[in-house]
Amino acid sequence: MKEQLKTAFKPTPDRFRYAVEEAVREAQAAPARKKHLSKGFKIALACVLVAALIPSAVFGATKLYELIAKPVDSYGLEIGVERKEKADYPEYVKMHVKTPDGFAAMSPEPDNMKFYSVSASEKFTDGFSLYPMRFYNAVDMKEYIGNVESVEERVVDGHQAYEVRMIDGAWSRLYVYYEDVNVFLLIYHKDVTDAQLESFVKGITFTEGTATDFTYLDTPSDERPKEQPAYTYDETYVEHPLSTKLTFTDEGNRYTAQLSNVRTLDNISDLDEADFASAFGKYEIADDNGDLNPNTVNTIKDGDGFDSTDELLNTEQKNQTLVLADLTYTNLSDKDIELYVPYHINVYNRDSKGNYTQATIVDLENKVYMTDLCDGELAYMTPHGAGKGFCILTLHAHETLTVTIGSRVDTDMLDKAYFTLYGVSDVVDPAPEGEGYQTIYLFKVQNDA
Amino acid sequence: MLDNHSFEMLVSAQTDALYRVSMAMLKNEHDAQDAVHEAILRAFEKRSQLRQERYFGAWLMRILINECKKTLRRRRRYADIGDALPDIASRDNPYLSVEIGEAIDRLPEKLRLTVLLFYVEDYSVKDISSILHIPDGTVKSRLNKARTLLREALTP
Numbered sequence: 288m289k290e291q292l293k294t295a296f297k298p299t300p301d302r303f304r305y306a307v308e309e310a311v312r313e314a315q316a317a318p319a320r321k322k323h324l325s326k327g328f329k330i331a332l333a334c335v336l337v338a339a340l341i342p343s344a345v346f347g348a349t350k351l352y353e354l355i356a357k358p359v360d361s362y363g364l365e366i367g368v369e370r371k372e373k374a375d376y377p378e379y380v381k382m383h384v385k386t387p388d389g390f391a392a393m394s395p396e397p398d399n400m401k402f403y404s405v406s407a408s409e410k411f412t413d414g415f416s417l418y419p420m421r422f423y424n425a426v427d428m429k430e431y432i433g434n435v436e437s438v439e440e441r442v443v444d445g446h447q448a449y450e451v452r453m454i455d456g457a458w459s460r461l462y463v464y465y466e467d468v469n470v471f472l473l474i475y476h477k478d479v480t481d482a483q484l485e486s487f488v489k490g491i492t493f494t495e496g497t498a499t500d501f502t503y504l505d506t507p508s509d510e511r512p513k514e515q516p517a518y519t520y521d522e523t524y525v526e527h528p529l530s531t532k533l534t535f536t537d538e539g540n541r542y543t544a545q546l547s548n549v550r551t552l553d554n555i556s557d558l559d560e561a562d563f564a565s566a567f568g569k570y571e572i573a574d575d576n577g578d579l580n581p582n583t584v585n586t587i588k589d590g591d592g593f594d595s596t597d598e599l600l601n602t603e604q605k606n607q608t609l610v611l612a613d614l615t616y617t618n619l620s621d622k623d624i625e626l627y628v629p630y631h632i633n634v635y636n637r638d639s640k641g642n643y644t645q646a647t648i649v650d651l652e653n654k655v656y657m658t659d660l661c662d663g664e665l666a667y668m669t670p671h672g673a674g675k676g677f678c679i680l681t682l683h684a685h686e687t688l689t690v691t692i693g694s695r696v697d698t699d700m701l702d703k704a705y706f707t708l709y710g711v712s713d714v715v716d717p718a719p720e721g722e723g724y725q726t727i728y729l730f731k732v733q734n735d736a
Numbered sequence: 737m738l739d740n741h742s743f744e745m746l747v748s749a750q751t752d753a754l755y756r757v758s759m760a761m762l763k764n765e766h767d768a769q770d771a772v773h774e775a776i777l778r779a780f781e782k783r784s785q786l787r788q789e790r791y792f793g794a795w796l797m798r799i800l801i802n803e804c805k806k807t808l809r810r811r812r813r814y815a816d817i818g819d820a821l822p823d824i825a826s827r828d829n830p831y832l833s834v835e836i837g838e839a840i841d842r843l844p845e846k847l848r849l850t851v852l853l854f855y856v857e858d859y860s861v862k863d864i865s866s867i868l869h870i871p872d873g874t875v876k877s878r879l880n881k882a883r884t885l886l887r888e889a890l891t892p
């Protein structure tokens with residue numbers, strides 16, 4: 288049966304792959320709404336060996352271009368090409384890559400050249416991926432790279448190359464210049480030996496392509512990344528008193544939900560282990576005595592990768608509190624409803640004008656953020672969806688059902704904690720219908736009074 | 737925290753799984769692309785919450801399934817105003833074999849998803865338990881039930 292099912296699906300269409308790649312690009316281009324930055328940091332001065340130190344003979348006698356790397360500020364690097372003679376290279380090229388021993392290709396797509404170690408437990412935690420580029424005509428184009436730990440000029444398989452190691456253990460980059468075809472090949476690599484890298488590069492060749500059969504060559508990111516504007520989702524926060532009764536619909540059937548009886552626990556020894564979500568096991572979030580484990584929170588100042596890198600300002604252990612509340616559902620219809628419990632807790636700052644911002648932002652102007660603050664996901668629920676999803680219950684016709692829900696919050700953030708509900712077009716009353724999940728419903732955990 | 741390239745690599749490795757799971761749940765490529773798009777944005781935004789890179793696949797799958805559920809709930813809401821749900825005969829059919837496709841599609845959603853994660857995406861019972869927030873025993877019983885139904889459907 289396994290083989291029957293495994294071969295039951297059509298290959299993923301290229302348009303779908305493209306849509307996934309676009310989504311990744313969009314995600315990476317957008318400044319984070321809730322900024323989480325890398326934990327530690329280490330700094331090393333970039334060390335550049337100028338190309339002049341390498342004998343030009345190793346690149347061949349008819350050298351047209353030369354790759355030049357220069358440091359930019361304290362942690363950045365620019366790599367560009369200096370033209371020596373008139374350019375003469377094929378307009379279209381075709382890249383061929385031999386799959387290295389011990390590695391597998393991501394997909395048979397010829398332009399999707401990513402290789403992972405077959406011995407790795409997960410795909411793409413190591414290996415190689417290729418990003419071919421060209422400095423079209425303008426030889427003053429440059430590739431800008433931030434967060435550089437070190438750079439070293441190398442000769443790999445007879446080609447001029449720069450090995451760039453990044454701060455915080457990100458994938459290393461090997462820039463290899465194929466001057467006869469004017470291709471600037473970026474090879475990302477992780478957890479591979481020098482010998483494997485050398486062997487991989489030896490398996491890369493270029494032939495002349497045609498207008499219909501060629502390898503797409505991108506252009507380098509030729510501008511130093513600019514300061515990114517503060518990113519805001521088009522979200523509307525709507526706060527209601529805790530006792531507000533919301534009305535939902537499900538396939539036309541209506542039901543109501545109301546929060547009440549909020550209380551907190553620092554010790555969960557009296558709670559049944561079976562009522563914790565599998566991702567938050569009772570003895571994963573608490574010690575053997577039932578005392579909740581502390582949460583490690585880092586405060587980090589965001590660096591731009593050129594003048595500065597991420598700076599760890601503070602690390603602290605934050606005590607956790609489990610916030611419990613009763614949630615009473617009433618089915619107003621004649622039919623059973625499969626109920627999804629969508630509540631979790633988030634922490635927000637509310638200014639005097641009633642605007643909400645994530646409490647993880649310490650100082651927006653100076654880009655100081657807290658990371659890993661308040662998990663807030665539904666960790667505890669009783670009754671829960673036995674035999675169904677943890678958060679899915681059956682609400683019988685005209686039944687009233689009370690569910691106890693629980694989420695962890697950093698104890699010192701309790702006064703900023705809100706039960707949060709992303710409007711998913713189900714809430715129809717009392718808030719007006721909006722654009723689905725763009726409306727966020729908030730119910731303050733602690734009464735200000 | 738995952739850097740941009742690592743994130744891209746890990747998502748790339750999941751592309752086929754994202755396609756199969758979203759299509760099996762939503763049966764419509766447009767909706768599937770939207771759900772995957774939203775799941776990737778959310779995953780990138782929340783990537784600091786992923787403690788270990790090796791759980792990325794299961795973690796992203798859980799986010800995707802939540803996004804698919806949201807889409808399904810939106811659809812249910814509008815179903816009564818005439819939006820017909822696509823069926824196996826639609827142009828977005830993701831299956832090579834109509835016979836197997838119909839057998840998979842006829843499974844209740846919970847069984848379909850469990851079968852897909854176990855047999856096609858190679859997740860373990862424990863992983864599926866974590867992805868779907870259900871006990872290990874429920875995963876096993878769903879697989880057992882689905883096997884029976886599929887066997888009945890596919891036996892000539």
